[in-house]
Amino acid sequence: MSLVVAEHLPTDPEAEARRGLSAMALGIVGSEILKIAADVRRMQAEGQQVVNLTVGDFAPSEFRIPRRLEDAVSAAIAEGQTNYPPSDGLPELRRAVRSFLDRELGLDYPLEGILVSGGARPLLYGAYRAVLDPGDVVVYPVPSWNNNHYCHMVGAVGIPVVCSAEDSFLPTPELLAPHLRTARMIVLNSPLNPTGTTFSEEALRAVTQAIVDENLRRQQTGERALYLLYDQVYWTLTLHGTRHVDPIRLVPASAPWVILVDGLSKAFAATGLRVGWSCAAPAVTARMRDILGHVGAWAPRPEQRASAVMLDDAEATHAWLDHMRTEIAARLDALYDGLSALRAEGLPVEAIAPAGAIYLSARFDLAGRAGFETNDAIRKWVLATSGTAVVPFNAFAYPHQDGWMRLSIGAVSVAQCHACVDRIGAALRSL
Numbered sequence: 216m217s218l219v220v221a222e223h224l225p226t227d228p229e230a231e232a233r234r235g236l237s238a239m240a241l242g243i244v245g246s247e248i249l250k251i252a253a254d255v256r257r258m259q260a261e262g263q264q265v266v267n268l269t270v271g272d273f274a275p276s277e278f279r280i281p282r283r284l285e286d287a288v289s290a291a292i293a294e295g296q297t298n299y300p301p302s303d304g305l306p307e308l309r310r311a312v313r314s315f316l317d318r319e320l321g322l323d324y325p326l327e328g329i330l331v332s333g334g335a336r337p338l339l340y341g342a343y344r345a346v347l348d349p350g351d352v353v354v355y356p357v358p359s360w361n362n363n364h365y366c367h368m369v370g371a372v373g374i375p376v377v378c379s380a381e382d383s384f385l386p387t388p389e390l391l392a393p394h395l396r397t398a399r400m401i402v403l404n405s406p407l408n409p410t411g412t413t414f415s416e417e418a419l420r421a422v423t424q425a426i427v428d429e430n431l432r433r434q435q436t437g438e439r440a441l442y443l444l445y446d447q448v449y450w451t452l453t454l455h456g457t458r459h460v461d462p463i464r465l466v467p468a469s470a471p472w473v474i475l476v477d478g479l480s481k482a483f484a485a486t487g488l489r490v491g492w493s494c495a496a497p498a499v500t501a502r503m504r505d506i507l508g509h510v511g512a513w514a515p516r517p518e519q520r521a522s523a524v525m526l527d528d529a530e531a532t533h534a535w536l537d538h539m540r541t542e543i544a545a546r547l548d549a550l551y552d553g554l555s556a557l558r559a560e561g562l563p564v565e566a567i568a569p570a571g572a573i574y575l576s577a578r579f580d581l582a583g584r585a586g587f588e589t590n591d592a593i594r595k596w597v598l599a600t601s602g603t604a605v606v607p608f609n610a611f612a613y614p615h616q617d618g619w620m621r622l623s624i625g626a627v628s629v630a631q632c633h634a635c636v637d638r639i640g641a642a643l644r645s646l
């Protein structure tokens with residue numbers, strides 16, 4: 216007879232957890248977006264049509280992974296690629312990443328600086344862990360994705376720098392300057408989740424140069440270094456002629472202190488395959504490898520093998536990325552053009568022209584009207600009246616209640632984008 220474990224668990228599990236768990240675990244906050252997903256599921260269960268612009272993921276029905284990659288995963292399993300991979304990644308994948316970045320970005324990293332992991336997330340966490348001690352200061356712009364949670368997990372003091380629509384929600388050198396002396400790490404992301412905007416060459420060069428200057432100063436005084444964690448997971452998905460910029464190409468002297476994080480998830484619509492990579496100074500990479508090795512956060516071996524096959528095929532990769540950019544642009548443009556037309560009609564909505572990633576920044580300019588005191592109230596109204604599910608920037612640590620939302624297109628068709636704009640227009644006109 217089975218032992219029914221539930222009968223032996225505490226009757227008040229929360230009280231027991233509060234007595235037993237770490238302050239970190241008790242203070243952890245789960246994904247804010249999942250709460251919105253529950254609203255969407257409820258509406259769908261009631262039979263209502265919802266255009267779901269909340270998920271930062273791809274629906275395989277809209278964005279299937281490339282055939283070359285899919286076949287290579289199956290072939291790797293059939294070949295018996297099923298044991299532990301090396302803790303820094305399969306050598307053939309690290310070599311493939313190296314030539315991919317060299318070929319596409321003109322960045323030739325030493326092989327010992329390249330680390331493969333189970334998607335970009337473990338690498339971000341590994342970078343936080345490798346650089347920071349509890350109490351160290353991390354500076355990051357908001358809105359941005361997950362930095363508040365990583366700070367919490369490593370006990371760092373997070374300093375959010377609030378960015379504005381006028382700057383496309385990217386931090387200017389002037390905004391970051393007051394924090395250079397105290398920070399141990401600055402975390403930047405471009406193209407940016409949640410806004411779909413990108414760093415200009417001029418701004419990123421100035422920020423990176425300031426980080427180099429600060430490090431040269433600290434070398435004189437013996438203070439600990441200032442790192443730049445640069446998350447470029449969407450860099451292949453830039454749109455309408457936008458060119459991705461990376462700090463090392465702009466300021467080569469920054470190489471000792473830059474940790475680049477990148478991966479397969481977004482570029483190849485392969486979020487479930489779990490393959491990411493980072494590039495950093497070899498001594499930093501070795502520590503990240505050992506930290507993540509103990510966590511066991513390797514990318515699955517068959518997927519690593521398949522990723523190497525995909526990246527090494529320059530022609531297939533180019534064709535694929537062209538296809539991705541075309542499909543993404545069609546959806547984001549449908550939303551952007553549609554919302555801009557509503558604005559031209561005099562309705563209280565605006566959007567920022569999409570430059571990259573799978574996101575559009577849109578503002579429902581209703582804040583201050585009765586019933587619209589918070590962004591969440593606006594979000595609920597948009598959902599109820601137009602069946603369009605969006606995520607307030609507040610889910611990305613943005614403090615203002617000014618109507619800015621993230622619209623994500625990975626799970627919807629072009630036709631759905633047009634349809635939801637029509638419904639949003641009707642809802643706004645009825646106000």
Ligand SMILES: Cc1ncc(COP(=O)(O)O)c(C=O)c1O
Binds near residue numbers: 336360404407478480
């Ligand atoms: C900016 C950014 N970095 C990293 C990730 C995580 O990527 P992965 O799925 O490879 O862990 C995401 C996912 O949404 C993201 O938006």
